[in-house]
Amino acid sequence: MVYQVYLRSFADSNGDGIGDLAGLRSRLPYLAWLGVDALWINPHYPSGGADGGYDVVDYRAVDPEYGDVADLEALVDDARRLGLRVVLDVVPNHTSDRHPWFQAALADPDSSAAARYHFAPPSDEPPNNWQSLFGGPAWSRTPDGRWYLHLFAPEQPDLNWREPSVAADFEETLRFWLDRGVSGFRVDVAYGLFKDAGLRDNPGSYAPTLFGHGPEQAMTWNQPEVHEVWRRWRAICDGYPDTMLVGEVCLADLEQVARYSRPDEMHQSLSFRLLKSPWATESFAEAVQSALDAFGRVGAPASWVLGNHDKERQVTRFGGGTVGTARARAAALLMLALPGSAYLYAGDELGLPQAAVPDEAKRDPIFFRSGGTRAGRDGCRIPMPWNASAGVGFSPEGAAEPWLPIPAEWEQYAVSRQTRDGGSMLTLYRRALALRAALPALGSGDATVGTRGDVLTVRSVGETETVRCVVNMGAGTVLVPCPGSVLLASTARVHHSAGSIALPPDTAVWVTED
Ligand code: NOJ
Numbered sequence: 341m342v343y344q345v346y347l348r349s350f351a352d353s354n355g356d357g358i359g360d361l362a363g364l365r366s367r368l369p370y371l372a373w374l375g376v377d378a379l380w381i382n383p384h385y386p387s388g389g390a391d392g393g394y395d396v397v398d399y400r401a402v403d404p405e406y407g408d409v410a411d412l413e414a415l416v417d418d419a420r421r422l423g424l425r426v427v428l429d430v431v432p433n434h435t436s437d438r439h440p441w442f443q444a445a446l447a448d449p450d451s452s453a454a455a456r457y458h459f460a461p462p463s464d465e466p467p468n469n470w471q472s473l474f475g476g477p478a479w480s481r482t483p484d485g486r487w488y489l490h491l492f493a494p495e496q497p498d499l500n501w502r503e504p505s506v507a508a509d510f511e512e513t514l515r516f517w518l519d520r521g522v523s524g525f526r527v528d529v530a531y532g533l534f535k536d537a538g539l540r541d542n543p544g545s546y547a548p549t550l551f552g553h554g555p556e557q558a559m560t561w562n563q564p565e566v567h568e569v570w571r572r573w574r575a576i577c578d579g580y581p582d583t584m585l586v587g588e589v590c591l592a593d594l595e596q597v598a599r600y601s602r603p604d605e606m607h608q609s610l611s612f613r614l615l616k617s618p619w620a621t622e623s624f625a626e627a628v629q630s631a632l633d634a635f636g637r638v639g640a641p642a643s644w645v646l647g648n649h650d651k652e653r654q655v656t657r658f659g660g661g662t663v664g665t666a667r668a669r670a671a672a673l674l675m676l677a678l679p680g681s682a683y684l685y686a687g688d689e690l691g692l693p694q695a696a697v698p699d700e701a702k703r704d705p706i707f708f709r710s711g712g713t714r715a716g717r718d719g720c721r722i723p724m725p726w727n728a729s730a731g732v733g734f735s736p737e738g739a740a741e742p743w744l745p746i747p748a749e750w751e752q753y754a755v756s757r758q759t760r761d762g763g764s765m766l767t768l769y770r771r772a773l774a775l776r777a778a779l780p781a782l783g784s785g786d787a788t789v790g791t792r793g794d795v796l797t798v799r800s801v802g803e804t805e806t807v808r809c810v811v812n813m814g815a816g817t818v819l820v821p822c823p824g825s826v827l828l829a830s831t832a833r834v835h836h837s838a839g840s841i842a843l844p845p846d847t848a849v850w851v852t853e854d
């Protein structure tokens with residue numbers, strides 16, 4: 341299981357209100373105790389700060405707010421001693437507008453640096469109809485009137501991957517970090533990089549409600565040339581033992597997503613069906629089955645994501661309060677039963693809800709670029725509550741205010757509290773991960789998915805045992821046959837007698853077959 345660390349919000353060691361590498365390092369024993377195999381750290385690079393670190397100024401350095409390269413090496417070493425691997429985030433689709441290349445390109449339109457971006461000569465209209473994913477047109481003007489392309493914020497100019505020096509530089513970056521012992525990379529916007537060579541208009545526009553980009557955005561994403569990049573990156577990683585590449589591939593068609601993890605490309609590609617599925621058996625079953633089919637065809641493990649730093653927290657998405665929490669607990673058992681790689685976003689193991697962030701404290705460019713019509717992603721990026729004390733132990737005592745405000749009532753979610761509570765979300769995750777590590781049927785079985793009314797079942801056959809995960813997504817209690825034993829339940833309210841289980845609404849169980 342890969343645990344996603346939102347570095348800025350994980351643990352602050354020096355009291356400036358910002359999470360950092362030393363803070364994360366001090367919390368590694370927690371991650372080992374929880375049962376994590378690897379951690380993926382959101383971008384740690386010097387950044388312009390326009391998009392939570394995804395606007396990188398220097399790819400071979402550490403933002404001084406987070407520490408330095410020696411801190412990262414110490415983190416990797418400590419992690420390895422605890423059996424944890426460290427995966428970094430790499431951002432090849434765009435740089436920061438403060439990156440030396442873009443600065444050089446602004447200063448001189450004829451420079452070699454300018455060839456590394458997409459510029460167009462001054463004119464009244466932008467070169468095409470492309471839209472920024474954060475709202476508004478994907479083209480902005482330079483002070484001298486030229487247009488430049490940014491599929492995200494204007495502070496994130498898109499790189500021109502048809503220019504060979506761009507590729508060469510990223511390959512050096514990969515080696516730089518691999519030489520320092522990291523175990524690989526999560527690749528941001530891996531379905532991007534190349535654009536239509538003629539920069540032609542898109543046939544349609546993207547709606548955030550879709551599962552991912554499709555034919556309506558055919559000119560901006562998923563160009564065939566990008567697969568050659570992943571082949572080269574794969575060859576580099578193959579030179580370092582036990583490393584991996586996992587791509588963010590936000591495409592609607594899972595067959596297309598799976599192509600990014602063909603045997604000579606990345607090891608895994610992240611898809612987001614589960615993350616976007618409403619609480620209903622058909623949607624969940626379809627999400628699971630289509631991923632098993634698509635990834636099965638290329639021989640890659642499917643990846644499962646229920647939460648990340650871009651989406652509303654699960655508990656809230658599933659209805660909030662007791663219902664949302666019950667469903668998030670059940671969803672955890674479903675995800676951890678599935679074969680493949682599970683991704684757990686920091687704080688989801690505590691059942692954190694989406695926080696209401698006052699407008700004046702917001703940081704996300706989505707909020708600002710949508711003129712406040714989209715709430716933005718700050719509410720899922722709040723600092724972690726560690727202790728049930730004022731300040732919840734994110735920073736040392738007497739520290740500056742945290743970079744995003746922590747809701748006062750979050751003491752109830754603190755790690756210290758949940759470790760002592762046998763019924764907590766944290767305890768559930770820990771037990772589930774321990775079983776997953778012990779039983780091959782969980783996480784690496786041969787799975788079949790079935791539905792009956794509001795009940796979803798995943799049956800996983802492992803080498804030595806068969807486990808069924810049964811989820812009741814309906815409003816009434818259902819009777820589930822259970823000839824074997826109950827391994828784990830998402831609720832204490834499960835009654836097992838005479839070969840069957842009474843499974844309440846919004847709960848899940850893991851049962852053996854004999
Ligand atoms: C995907 C990242 O997950 C998101 O946080 C970021 O804003 C965009 N890529 C742009 O880099």
Ligand code: CA
Nearest residue numbers: 352354358360
């Ligand atoms: Ca700090």
